[in-house]
Amino acid sequence: MSISLTPTDWIGLFAHFTVLSLLSVGGVISAVPDMQRYLVAEQGWLTDPQFTSSVALAQAAPGPNVLFVALMGWNVGLNAGGGLTGGPAVWGLAMLGVCATMAGILLPSSILTYSATRWAHRNRELRAVRAFKTGMAPLVIALMLATAWLLIAHHDDPRRDGPLWLLAIVTTLIVWRTRLHLLWLIGAGALLGALGWV
Numbered sequence: 001m002s003i004s005l006t007p008t009d010w011i012g013l014f015a016h017f018t019v020l021s022l023l024s025v026g027g028v029i030s031a032v033p034d035m036q037r038y039l040v041a042e043q044g045w046l047t048d049p050q051f052t053s054s055v056a057l058a059q060a061a062p063g064p065n066v067l068f069v070a071l072m073g074w075n076v077g078l079n080a081g082g083g084l085t086g087g088p089a090v091w092g093l094a095m096l097g098v099c100a101t102m103a104g105i106l107l108p109s110s111i112l113t114y115s116a117t118r119w120a121h122r123n124r125e126l127r128a129v130r131a132f133k134t135g136m137a138p139l140v141i142a143l144m145l146a147t148a149w150l151l152i153a154h155h156d157d158p159r160r161d162g163p164l165w166l167l168a169i170v171t172t173l174i175v176w177r178t179r180l181h182l183l184w185l186i187g188a189g190a191l192l193g194a195l196g197w198v
Contacts, residue, residue: 003045005080010100013076017069017104022112024050028066028105028141033145035072055151066105073101126156163198 005013016038023033032055039046054075058068079099081090087196120129152168155161171185192198 001047001074001079001160002082002086003079005045005076010045010096013073014100014104018108019136021105021107024105025136026143028069028109029147030140030143032068033150035069036150039072040077045079050075050079052151052154069100069101069105070072072075073097073099076101080148084155129192139188163192167192 020031020034023034035053036048040048040051042122051072054071055068058071059065061067074094077088077092078084078090078096081087081093084090099108115134123129138170152164160164165190171189174180174185175182189198
């Protein structure tokens with residue numbers, strides 16, 4: 001895929017991720033639906049497979065889950081340079097994409113979190129602070145469900161994807177009802193995937 005980005009487009013990419021940074025309550029994964037809307041549907045800078053692969057690869061890799069944002073920026077840069085065969089300038093554009101998306105997603109939320117956390121800790125007994133914490137829980141859950149729905153939207157054939165849905169339902173129930181460490185569930189999912197069962 002080859003696209004053309006102007007300096008205004010790069011600034012727009014940074015600015016959009018800056019706004020998403022302030023909206024990503026509950027973690028950056030909750031902003032995935034809007035990232036998909038902006039990068040794939042609206043701008044056409046990424047294909048749907050590039051987008052979902054970026055999310056899946058970064059979630060499977062060790063380390064912070066925010067790395068999928070860097071992969072999206074990397075892919076936008078690669079596409080702007082004409083792909084992997086575009087020559088040395090492609091790597092510079094790919095790094096520009098990484099910097100634009102990561103700086104946009106990390107800076108505002110980090111500054112806001114630091115400032116708000118200091119204030120909330122000093123004022124933790126205020127009724128408004130307690131009400132805010134209680135009110136945010138349903139919003140975070142709804143954003144996480146929207147992200148999950150987006151990632152599984154292409155898995156709708158019961159014959160082919162039934163085991164995958166069953167695994168998702170069982171895992172959700174285990175997380176909800178037990179205190180089993182998530183690494184055991186990830187390991188079980190990896191084993192089932194390696195065996196070809198899901």
